Amino acid sequence: MQGIFQQLTPYLEKAMALTTALTLIEWDMETTAPEEAADATSSIIGLLSDEYFKTIMNDEVKQLLHKIVETEEYKQLTEVEQAIVTQLQKQYDEFEPVPQSEYKAYSELTAKSSGIWAKAKENNDFNEFAETLKEIIYYRKKFATYRQKKGQPLYEVLLHDFEPSFTMEQIDSFFALIKKELVPLIRQITSKNVVIDRSFNHRSYDIDLQREFCIWLSGYVGFDFERGVISEAEHPFTTNLHNRDVRYTNHYEENNLFNAIFSAIHETGHCIYEMNIDDEITQTIVGSGTSMAMHESQSRFYENMIGKSKEFWEGIYEKLQQQFKPVLNDITLEQFYLAINQSEPSLIRTEADELTYPLHILIRYEIEKKIITEDIDVYELPTIWNDLYEEYLGIRPQTDAEGILQDVHWSMGEFGYFPSYALGSAIASQLYHFMKQTIPFEQCLKTGEFEEMEQMLKEHIHKYGMVRNTNRMLKDMTGETFNASYYIEYLKEKYRKIYDL
């Protein structure tokens, strides 16, 4: 007799095929499609997304799920099958309680909201976006209420969409630690007035040479070109069809070398994660990175622990100089290392250095909590934003575009997402701490031998996809669940050395 789980297979397979098609269409729109294609192709995306929902959310699947969860069947499933059921159940929990009329109104809203945000940002005027944001907040809160468990903070419902294995209490303590430890450190650095020259980053670097170097660099740290593709788009991003088709984009600017180099290493970290997902799960709904933070931890690990270390550049700085000869002839390795790690409070999150970055996230975290748990007036947000920047980073945005309007996330209804960025860096630090005790880490950086690191990440994290959660994998690998102190320790040690504190 066929098990109940097996009866889900045709639905899951069809859903997976549709997801893959949608992923490819979106990749193509960002990298290849001609300008005028957008409208007609969007209608295709709409039709395929509808079909995806119908495939997963219907009475047959619902009944099968119910049978599996409510009977002995669940216990007899393999770990992978259980994870698939959990993941499917999560989609039901998220969408089922929302009345269709509300979901429709919300979809119509978010179909245009990013456009309104982009226009407002262009015009540097938050007021143009305020009413739209108010509506988005209204729906996000309302939808979260449907799923809220008794006694659960409403914001935690949203956090769990991205980090299901963290409680809000844990995240609160995480950001409290960041505030307590990093705000003073940053002040200390700022007040010391050390000048690190990074102006050479804005010299002229031929774009073809940048492309060539960055593609080489990706391969150097472990990008597998038989399973992956590197292309170009307005912004760097990673996407994957399955573990043998993983792609990232970069963006090259003549007068900014660091952007392209560190995007290349960062996105390669994301790609390596997806390339190492196990064959057994790659074409299932659990065949992708386990959480936003875990994904970001991999990209940050490659970007920062590997790519911004001195040892890494000891091995390849000459190659870099050679590539752009003679542009970097007068810059020593030491100068280069300091420049890529210079820390300075700035207004734009995506351009922030490793040390000030988590403060940008702290600010968003505090504001999101206010938005979700208090009935805050959206028109007050710009001032709250600016005040927090002044308080934590000592600088004050002068315009909405460089302040409250800088990120796209809220316009897409993504509340609860930002914390993952900081959690990712913290997880990366914990992995780093563990690896340094396990393998000759610095030696590997110098010689470019990254296989052992990757193998550890693959065996403990990558291959499981979403079958195991972040904390479980951290525990299995490092012996303890998430511990933010390694992050603080890492940043303190690194930046005290750089700024001679």
Next chain:
Amino acid sequence: MQGIFQQLTPYLEKAMALTTALTLIEWDMETTAPEEAADATSSIIGLLSDEYFKTIMNDEVKQLLHKIVETEEYKQLTEVEQAIVTQLQKQYDEFEPVPQSEYKAYSELTAKSSGIWAKAKENNDFNEFAETLKEIIYYRKKFATYRQKKGQPLYEVLLHDFEPSFTMEQIDSFFALIKKELVPLIRQITSKNVVIDRSFNHRSYDIDLQREFCIWLSGYVGFDFERGVISEAEHPFTTNLHNRDVRYTNHYEENNLFNAIFSAIHETGHCIYEMNIDDEITQTIVGSGTSMAMHESQSRFYENMIGKSKEFWEGIYEKLQQQFKPVLNDITLEQFYLAINQSEPSLIRTEADELTYPLHILIRYEIEKKIITEDIDVYELPTIWNDLYEEYLGIRPQTDAEGILQDVHWSMGEFGYFPSYALGSAIASQLYHFMKQTIPFEQCLKTGEFEEMEQMLKEHIHKYGMVRNTNRMLKDMTGETFNASYYIEYLKEKYRKIYDL
């Protein structure tokens, strides 16, 4: 009350979305996807294709179709709606009579047959492919029988898949004319022993410069970059998602300039056709070129009537010389013109010149007729093939790879397809004849003003997609249905001049 036709809309829309996704996935596999992606992505293609068939071929759609065709409803439909019904009905006529077990066996066969053919070609051994070909022939004939009308030649059933508006009798007379008129002309040229030097085509032409020139050239003849994309693949081909997303690939080799240039113009002809499909029909099942021959007529018109004319190069030959300076400095416009039009019997169809090309098709036509209407032993095919080459072109293939194994078509079950290539050239000649009488054609070639030609093609042919058939559009545009004499006239006039006969 909603008409019956409108009830088809959700099925048609979903089918269209799936087709678009499949088209994009296939484009991506040829241009972008990493090497190891093929297997997993093929499983996606399989799932989406299945879903496409289920969407179009099911009891609800069948009943709706039946109601429309059998009632007064059909007459009340618009021309576009009628075309959609006809097109849908055609799919039913093709697939419905085939027993599922046979269709499955055939699908399994063709899933591997191209691979077997490729291997046989690589090993230069027809015997490796013979049994597979035999099976393919068995099924193609069997399936055709299911659709054969009383008294209809079996081969015509297959021809109609590609050219529904031609009878086999017409195509027979067409090839009879080619044989009668062109075989002696080619012999006359061959025996004259005129030497045209085209060796300069194999000098070294920088690939980046070729790419730049070919992209420019596409735009020069009318490629709209806001609606289209040019990429690279192993072989040149055109594909389209809709009229605002039309794409072609080219292939650049350092030692072959002509290949890239004429592929660029040829594929641009295909693209312009698809870009000009009417907005009303672009995202429907009749929103593409009306037949293989008509499509090929457009690409050949651009490639030959425009791109291989002397006037065209009068306008831009200096630019070409400039682009590859100094490689073409010693080649005059006249030498260049003669070289791109040199005619010489050769073994490989895809490399044949304009004059000998239709003989390659004639040979395949005669063989296909034998295959489909006679119980020919496949093991006799190589000899039949070689004998015909000797008879019509005066040269004999020495190996299977340069003979019977050169084309992929049969390995994909495509019988009845080849004639379209020759019909396409003939239609292009008929359009050319008409245009020369209507607009200052040669002047336009010299000055690069192709808008008027394109406008004529758009208004009479392109915009209708599959709503009107080839012969109807030819009649409406030129005042007569297909007439092969213009093709003969065109080739005779052109080649008599070139070879001074």
